[in-house]
Amino acid sequence: MTTCEPDGLEPGESVGAFLCQAGQVLRAASIESPRLEARLLLGHAMGATPEQLLRDPRQKVPPEAVARFGAALAARLAHVPMAHILGRQGFWTLDLAVSPATLIPRPDSEALVEAALEAFPDAAAPLRVLDLGTGTGCLLLAVLAERPAAFGIGVDREPEAAALAARNARENGLAGRAAFLAGDWDAALAGRFDLVLSNPPYIESAAIAGLMPEVSRHEPGLALDGGADGLAAYRVLAQALPNLLAPGGVAVLELGQGQRAAVESLALQAGLGLLGCRKDLGGVDRALILAKKPFGGPAARD
Structure with a gap:
């Protein structure tokens, strides 16, 4: 089973770990559908579909995607609409x-x-x-x-x-x-x-x-x-x-x-x-x- 910590994820961590953390943070902020939104945000950062992420949750998140993911997650926690983040x-x-x-x-x-x-x-x-x-x-x-x-x-x-x-x-x-x-x-x-x-x-x-x-x-x-x-x-x-x-x-x-x-x-x-x-x-x-x-x-x- 995938486990995750709420903080401290680094480049090279798995997709599953990033999704787990993002889901927790979004849920704590009372965002509806936190797991789905986590997949959308990480997929946006990595240039992948949510389905591609789920097919291989152990794949590593590349360094160049980490900053994009962090910025997108911060925007969503500030209640920027998902459509605006995704464009x-x-x-x-x-x-x-x-x-x-x-x-x-x-x-x-x-x-x-x-x-x-x-x-x-x-x-x-x-x-x-x-x-x-x-x-x-x-x-x-x-x-x-x-x-x-x-x-x-x-x-x-x-x-x-x-x-x-x-x-x-x-x-x-x-x-x-x-x-x-x-x-x-x-x-x-x-x-x-x-x-x-x-x-x-x-x-x-x-x-x-x-x-x-x-x-x-x-x-x-x-x-x-x-x-x-x-x-x-x-x-x-x-x-x-x-x-x-x-x-x-x-x-x-x-x-x-x-x-x-x-x-x-x-x-x-x-x-x-x-x-x-x-x-x-x-x-x-x-x-x-x-x-x-x-x-x-x-x-x-x-």
Whole structure:
């Protein structure tokens, strides 16, 4: 059985010893899934997958990996998100680069992709797609990956986010069908779109400080802060969508927990139609599906 001491590991110690120590330290810091995170951190430092580490726990950790591992472990103990340490995050079928300029893509947001694909089931449809607040580009790129005749534009107020989304498009082979702009959401857009996606900021301003430190300290405030009641961005979206949607067009908006009724009310006041709401894997109303009146084409499907 592998044993380990909490301190004093040196180059040449085994992978098993490093994993044991890291797991103990992470567990003591109340990090969820400490054993998994230890494997991810050490694999990152050694340029190996977690599976490769487990296949040979007696292999020695090379000297050049020790400093990288120590820095990564220290960052995680400071509640830097794992995705920021690794520089990558999986979403849908994509592997995406991430940075502190954007929200980290979350599995809950895949409910928006599912809703969008259900609204437009024809894989050959030449859709025009708009993603407002694109961040990493995760929503737009996931839809483009599944709809090969579609073209999309992603807009973000943060130039660094728009640049990162463009990088993700290139790395996932989608750059030819995606363009990214830095600016205020709809200010410079004159076209009409079949599908509008958005994961807007929806956290109440006063609640941000109470979020887990990985979020409150390390993710961008502009992408989190939805104003005093969490609805500021939805008010802007509700007014913008009627001019952005083509006839028969559909909008899919991410919701925070408990926000469905309020956002539906804003949409109705703006003259939009309600097509339904898709829950995430946790059973939370997550993807609100709206249409421009009068309904037509794919937008008529619930």
